[in-house]
Amino acid sequence: MTPDRIVSIVKDTPHTPPRRGRQLYDFILQTPAPRCLELGFAHGVGTVWMAGAAEELNGKVIGVDILSAKERLPAAAQLVAEAGLDRFVELHFDPISYTWHLQRNLDDYAAEPFDFIFIDGAHTWDADGFTFFLCEKVLKPGGWILFDDLDWNYRGSAAAMSNPQVQALTDEEKDLQQVRAVWEKLVLPHPAFGNFTEDDGWGWAQKSLSADAPKVFRVTHTQRLSIADRVVRKLKATF
Numbered sequence: 001m002t003p004d005r006i007v008s009i010v011k012d013t014p015h016t017p018p019r020r021g022r023q024l025y026d027f028i029l030q031t032p033a034p035r036c037l038e039l040g041f042a043h044g045v046g047t048v049w050m051a052g053a054a055e056e057l058n059g060k061v062i063g064v065d066i067l068s069a070k071e072r073l074p075a076a077a078q079l080v081a082e083a084g085l086d087r088f089v090e091l092h093f094d095p096i097s098y099t100w101h102l103q104r105n106l107d108d109y110a111a112e113p114f115d116f117i118f119i120d121g122a123h124t125w126d127a128d129g130f131t132f133f134l135c136e137k138v139l140k141p142g143g144w145i146l147f148d149d150l151d152w153n154y155r156g157s158a159a160a161m162s163n164p165q166v167q168a169l170t171d172e173e174k175d176l177q178q179v180r181a182v183w184e185k186l187v188l189p190h191p192a193f194g195n196f197t198e199d200d201g202w203g204w205a206q207k208s209l210s211a212d213a214p215k216v217f218r219v220t221h222t223q224r225l226s227i228a229d230r231v232v233r234k235l236k237a238t239f
């Protein structure tokens with residue numbers, strides 16, 4: 001499926017914007033990474049971008065979210081169906097969490113491991129720290145893991161802070177960039193990972209093919225807006 005067709009289907013549905021979606025698409029095609037896992041799919045925007053590329057490789061995207069994702073409008077299944085990508089997508093709605101989905105499917109996924117795992121769900125130390133170790137078990141050597149929202153915290157999200165459950169958290173929980181804590185304290189020092197790239201809130205890491213693979217760390221800014229984009233964004237915010 002072409003990127004233009006994907007844009008025409010996902011339109012401005014939250015959460016992954018077209019520039020980011022295109023990055024996922026290109027990465028999957030170019031790597032190539034036919035077997036993908038998406039942890040947290042929400043409306044299925046990332047799923048459609050990933051599956052659009054997986055289709056070209058005759059691959060598959062397995063997505064996991066919680067039960068309440070069924071109530072989202074548009075629903076992920078609807079977006080995937082509109083794109084005609086059902087054959088390349090499997091959506092799981094877990095009653096607890098993707099950590100529990102991984103618990104139940106660990107042996108099967110380890111037997112048929114993933115080329116690429118996109119972690120874009122809980123954004124918490126507890127859930128995503130543990131998820132990272134589970135993912136290591138179901139990722140191919142040479143496979144890639146991607147964390148979204150390295151710099152996100154509850155405090156900076158008006159939507160999150162309006163939730164009484166979030167208001168009841170400690171200041172430490174509200175202030176910490178929890179995905180970054182997972183990235184810096186668990187992923188970067190992990191002996192099985194290397195080839196790290198930080199890219200405007202995204203963190204990429206490759207599961208090494210051998211124990212002596214070099215530990216490279218890069219910082220890029222593929223999402224940095226051009227001056228024209230910044231002016232347009234400012235005008236949109238003003239009017």
Ligand SMILES: C[S@@+](CC[C@H](N)C(=O)[O-])C[C@H]1O[C@@H](n2cnc3c(N)ncnc32)[C@H](O)[C@@H]1O
Nearest residue numbers: 015016040042045046065066097098120121122
């Ligand atoms: C930012 S959205 C995902 C966006 C999506 N990846 C995209 O590209 O459009 C985060 C999703 O993670 C889900 N989520 C949060 N914690 C989760 C957990 N522990 N297990 C499963 N899903 C979870 C939420 O329900 C929500 O739909």
